[in-house]
Amino acid sequence: xxxxxxxxxxxxxxxxxxSVLETAAKSLVNYNDTGLGLxxxxxxxxxxxxxxxxxxxxxxxxxxxPDDYEILxxxxxxxxxxxxxxxxxxxxxxxxxxxxxxxxxxxxxGEEFPEDELLKEMQKAVDEELKIDYLVTGSWSxxxxxxxxxxxxxxxxxxxxxxxxxxxxxxxxxxxxxxxKLSKNPAMxxxxxxxxxxxxxxxxxxKILEPKGGDDDPIVVADMSSNILSRRIPVKNFSVxxxxxxxxxxxxxxxVVIIKKSLLAAPPAPALLRKLGLSVGPIVxxxxxxxxxxSLYNTLSIFDVYIAGQVLKKLLETFPDKVDGxxxxxxxxxxxxxxxxxxxxxxYKIVPDKSARSRxxxxxxxxxxxxxxxxxxxxxxKGATDQGLTGLKGHRSVGGIRASxxxxxxxxxxxxxxxxxxKYAQGSK
Ligand code: PLP
Numbered sequence: 001x002x003x004x005x006x007x008x009x010x011x012x013x014x015x016x017x018x019s020v021l022e023t024a025a026k027s028l029v030n031y032n033d034t035g036l037g038l039x040x041x042x043x044x045x046x047x048x049x050x051x052x053x054x055x056x057x058x059x060x061x062x063x064x065x066p067d068d069y070e071i072l073x074x075x076x077x078x079x080x081x082x083x084x085x086x087x088x089x090x091x092x093x094x095x096x097x098x099x100x101x102x103x104x105x106x107x108x109x110g111e112e113f114p115e116d117e118l119l120k121e122m123q124k125a126v127d128e129e130l131k132i133d134y135l136v137t138g139s140w141s142x143x144x145x146x147x148x149x150x151x152x153x154x155x156x157x158x159x160x161x162x163x164x165x166x167x168x169x170x171x172x173x174x175x176x177x178x179x180x181k182l183s184k185n186p187a188m189x190x191x192x193x194x195x196x197x198x199x200x201x202x203x204x205x206x207k208i209l210e211p212k213g214g215d216d217d218p219i220v221v222a223d224m225s226s227n228i229l230s231r232r233i234p235v236k237n238f239s240v241x242x243x244x245x246x247x248x249x250x251x252x253x254x255x256v257v258i259i260k261k262s263l264l265a266a267p268p269a270p271a272l273l274r275k276l277g278l279s280v281g282p283i284v285x286x287x288x289x290x291x292x293x294x295s296l297y298n299t300l301s302i303f304d305v306y307i308a309g310q311v312l313k314k315l316l317e318t319f320p321d322k323v324d325g326x327x328x329x330x331x332x333x334x335x336x337x338x339x340x341x342x343x344x345x346x347x348y349k350i351v352p353d354k355s356a357r358s359r360x361x362x363x364x365x366x367x368x369x370x371x372x373x374x375x376x377x378x379x380x381x382k383g384a385t386d387q388g389l390t391g392l393k394g395h396r397s398v399g400g401i402r403a404s405x406x407x408x409x410x411x412x413x414x415x416x417x418x419x420x421x422x423k424y425a426q427g428s429k
Pocket of ligand 1: 078223
């Protein structure tokens with residue numbers, strides 16, 4: 001089939017706008033008549049810096065990122081950020097804890113606290129107080145929490161909420177905020193805003209984590225790999241937001257981090273961390289280092305930044321009201337598909353609870369045929385593929401059907417899927 005005969009609902013990498021790909025394909029051979037393709041230009045060139053800076057600017061504009069935030073382009077994917085968030089925010093926690101300790105000691109001007117005493121006090125603080133909080137609401141936040149345990153030791157990881165405990169051992173619901181067991185002054189509270197595998201999305205920013213403006217405000221970190229650019233987010237409530245480009249922004253190869261600048265100020269203290277028995281992260285995951293070098297500490301795929309930049313330009317042209325415009329369409333598409341599923345309760349079962357349904361990854365089971373769920377899903381998928389609706393198979397760990405409804409799925413594509421869902425249930429594909 002040709003591109004325009006297919007609507008691909010795969011979970012990522014996802015569809016990119018054809019016009020962006022066509023321009024990018026040309027630039028891959030000869031960028032702006034320079035005689036060199038974009039992937040051949042140096043990441044130290046003016047061309048590269050220009051592309052990088054305008055992608056940053058457009059992202060900030062589209063999402064209204066405040067001035068006291070920095071935007072980083074990194075490598076290592078969303079999974080790399082599971083580790084990066086731990087390394088960087090534990091470092092911040094240690095630096096701040098040390099500062100607090102020195103303040104409490106009330107030292108006279110010029111007076112130094114003996115190094116070994118300081119170390120002893122800090123060790124006590126780490127052993128007794130250092131916690132990293134996770135809200136485990138699906139496969140990806142679970143993975144992130146496991147990585148934190150692997151890097152820092154499980155004794156430092158606090159699963160503040162585990163969604164399986166309120167939903168018969170399965171993901172599909174977000175536990176009530178009042179039941180979250182948050183630590184006192186954790187290095188971060190981490191959550192995944194949209195769980196791609198399980199089809200669970202936070203309806204909005206958790207009330208309990210809203211900042212009050214004091215020193216004790218929680219450090220909130222969110223993985224937005226699969227729902228970024230699809231709705232307005234209160235950026236100022238977050239310390240770090242990260243996402244791989246490959247679903248709603250661009251091509252696989254770059255990962256974006258939006259980080260509060262004040263967090264970059266903590267001095268990297270590898271020697272102290274080692275003495276305290278804590279892991280020291282690789283330099284390529286160090287936010288301070290990446291920020292200081294405007295994301296060009298080492299060779300970055302400028303081609304992938306370019307694609308992301310082109311997508312952002314298109315979004316800004318299409319939506320004068322920026323992300324609010326995209327949000328209206330994303331919500332409408334999701335509503336259409338869920339409504340079609342709900343109309344035929346004998347044929348479909350939507351997996352997550354209504355209160356936590358994802359607008360981006362719509363997960364359901366097909367129970368249409370008397371011969372069983374496997375048969376039903378096989379015939380559902382086959383019929384869909386015959387009509388050019390592809391990529392609908394659920395994640396291998398959970399099975400079922402998953403329609404990934406990212407930004408590049410057009411309203412028409414969503415309508416086609418909704419129509420197919422209805423027709424299939426009526427038994428007349
Ligand atoms: N976080 C979420 C929500 C994801 O959906 C994924 C991948 O699909 C990841 C993290 C991991 O991203 P990556 O494959 O870029 O490491």
